[in-house]
Amino acid sequence: MKIVVPVKLLPSPDAAQALRDELAGCNAGANYVSEVAFVNGTMREYALRKLVYAELRERGIKSAAAQQLIRRVVDAYATLRANIRAGNLGKKDSKARAKAESKPVVFRKDAAQAYDHRNMGWDIDVQTVAITTMSGRLRGIPFVCSPQQLKTLAQYRKGEADLLCKDGTWYLYATCDVPEADQCEPAGFIGVDLGIVNIATASSGYQAAGRKLNQYRKRQLGLRKKLQKKGTKSAKRLLKKQRRKESRRAKDINHCISKAIVTEAERTARGISLEELKGIRERVRLRKPQRVALHSWAFAQLGDFIAYKARRAGVPLVYVDPAYSSKECAECGHIDRFNRIDQARFICRGCGVVAHADRNASRVLARRGQAVWDAGRKSHVPATRPQV
Known part of the structure; x- marks a missing residue:
């Protein structure tokens, strides 16, 4: 690697x-x-x-x-x-x-x-x-x-x-x-749900809240607008100093999040199930304020960091289709668009289970990851002996 x-x-x-x-x-x-x-x-x-x-x-x-x-x-x-x-x-x-x-x-x-x-x-x-x-x-x-x-x-x-x-x-x-570590046989999977309010929510219990970072990004956006409007030499000098500062901070946070997830997976001998988010910006239709947040965060970078750290640690990694994962119940599998009450609450219309919405989605992704792994797993059944 x-x-x-x-x-x-x-x-x-x-x-x-x-x-x-x-x-x-x-x-x-x-x-x-x-x-x-x-x-x-x-x-x-x-x-x-x-x-x-x-x-x-x-x-x-x-x-x-x-x-x-x-x-x-x-x-x-x-x-x-x-x-x-x-x-x-x-x-x-x-x-x-x-x-x-x-x-x-x-x-x-x-x-x-x-x-x-x-x-x-x-x-x-x-x-x-x-x-x-x-x-x-x-x-x-x-x-x-x-x-x-x-x-x-x-x-x-x-x-x-x-x-x-x-x-x-x-x-x-x-x-x-760098040589890759040998992959272990996973004893289950950790599902990772990516988002904006919560950057990453893992089915293992780990959650990386995005509130502090989103507030920081909002302040930086306001500062850039103010300095660009001012247009003086000192304003341009400060803009140059602020250049790439936000991207460096986001990169550091992505490194910390990916390290925490991979370390937990390695410690518990489990694999990681990630959402396949390629083309999300073209597929999703959002209001203008939501568009700014979606296009600002480096989801692909976080996924890449998790992938290469998992390969170095020998942790199996699979990508799953995230369709309807926010509307599917992790307990009974019932899918209904009314299951998701709001951003944080999930109440299943089928079995009545109440859960945190992102936590429920991460458990759904973990189950899908196990299914993907089982579908591609080599058979361990011993070969039959020839008849004499």
């Missing part, structure tokens, strides 16, 4: 300037390669390399970096073609698709650049890296990370690392190939 470990670089002013020049030069080279590929219709790496490699080397880009940015351009066009085939840019006569097909792919001046063992080296013991740039080899650049991240880097680092600058801070995103 491949995971990404981010580490923060602490370069000197001269080294930081060299890194900025490196990113700017590589991305300018990538735009040149993209234009050549678009004009000539050459989207294969080997054929494209013949056309642009010499020019990239004349621009001062090192050999390994030149080959990596050519591969990046080829991957970008492959992604564009895949999005067009999937209809993500609209139908054939749509403006978005016509705009994407009418010009070359463009790379930002500060877009990330990949490095591997040919143009980068790690010294884990002293926590430094060496990076080859257009200005030469930069050695002894210190980096900082948590002890757990350092241990993961030392044991499982493999492949490329992406150099990136965010708001003046330099990062390396290193790829690590």
